[in-house]
Amino acid sequence: MIEKIPNWLKNRYAFSILIFVIWVSFFDQNNIMTQYSYHSQLETLTSEKEYFNQAIKKTSTELNDLTKNPATLEKFARENYFMKKENEEVFVFTTE
Numbered sequence: 001m002i003e004k005i006p007n008w009l010k011n012r013y014a015f016s017i018l019i020f021v022i023w024v025s026f027f028d029q030n031n032i033m034t035q036y037s038y039h040s041q042l043e044t045l046t047s048e049k050e051y052f053n054q055a056i057k058k059t060s061t062e063l064n065d066l067t068k069n070p071a072t073l074e075k076f077a078r079e080n081y082f083m084k085k086e087n088e089e090v091f092v093f094t095t096e
Contacts, residue, residue, distance in 0.1 A: 078090075
């Protein structure tokens with residue numbers, strides 16, 4: 001039965017390296033599946049970071065425009081908070 005084992009596996013160094021690679025690949029705390037899940041999570045977080053950075057830029061420009069331009073501020077207040085001037089009526093139309 002020992003004759004059926006390949007020669008490179010009879011070498012104790014090759015056998016030790018093989019066992020080490022198997023251990024690191026499947027049984028270690030940072031095995032292949034864990035590394036794959038970390039990589040996919042990193043990609044997801046990176047895309048979310050890009051989205052939020054774009055949202056922050058957009059919000060910053062809107063805030064800058066609202067603080068600098070009173071006409072834009074009035075338009076924003078009328079559209080989002082339904083504010084009105086005195087002696088003025090506001091009609092809100094909703095579509096379903």
